[in-house]
Amino acid sequence: MIPVVALVGRPNVGKSTLFNRLTRTRDALVADFPGLTRDRKYGRAFLSGYEFIVVDTGGIDGTEEGIETKMAEQSLAAIEEADVVLFMTDARAGLTAADLSIAQHLRSRQKTTFVVANKVDGIDADSACGEFWSLGLGEVYQMAASQGRGVTNMIEYALTPY
Numbered sequence: 001m002i003p004v005v006a007l008v009g010r011p012n013v014g015k016s017t018l019f020n021r022l023t024r025t026r027d028a029l030v031a032d033f034p035g036l037t038r039d040r041k042y043g044r045a046f047l048s049g050y051e052f053i054v055v056d057t058g059g060i061d062g063t064e065e066g067i068e069t070k071m072a073e074q075s076l077a078a079i080e081e082a083d084v085v086l087f088m089t090d091a092r093a094g095l096t097a098a099d100l101s102i103a104q105h106l107r108s109r110q111k112t113t114f115v116v117a118n119k120v121d122g123i124d125a126d127s128a129c130g131e132f133w134s135l136g137l138g139e140v141y142q143m144a145a146s147q148g149r150g151v152t153n154m155i156e157y158a159l160t161p162y
């Protein structure tokens with residue numbers, strides 16, 4: 001089976017930027033992939049010898065109403081069907097209440113989760129990323145999705161069998 005990698009996090013952290021980068025030249029949607037519904041945005045990705053399905057979601061911010069509730073439901077469903085979750089945060093914005101509530105959910109689901117601190121371009125990444133360790137999900141991977149920085153490393157970490 002091709003692993004399914006879900007991009008999860010609050011709105012505006014860079015999930016779609018990463019999705020577009022991962023699926024760039026191969027953005028064929030894979031709606032017919034077995035076991036997946038059509039409600040999230042799926043793409044097929046090939047990177048560093050790995051082939052995987054990547055799932056983009058609208059985002060969860062913890063205060064959902066109306067259409068946003070739908071978006072959060074999509075994110076929760078994406079977590080359920082994923083083999084690996086890339087939990088994206090914004091290193092510039094810092095840790096937020098929404099990040100903490102998403103982290104709590106991921107810990108309760110016991111999903112294989114990797115914390116990504118995105119947007120580390122042009123900032124002191126090490127000091128900006130320190131606080132994300134308090135999410136309680138282990139190592140914090142630095143990324144600048146819009147620059148492609150850290151993307152290959154992240155996928156190698158996340159998909160190497162262990």
Ligand code: GDP
Pocket residue numbers: 009010011012013014015016017018058059118119120121143144145146147
């Ligand atoms: P999403 O809501 O999580 O899908 O976030 P988007 O992918 O739409 O990105 C939100 C904003 O963050 C956009 O303006 C992106 O250009 C910007 N962004 C995404 N990745 C990076 C990054 O690595 N560095 C910087 N500086 N901006 C980024």
Ligand code: MG
Pocket residue numbers: 015016017057058
């Ligand atoms: Mg998006």
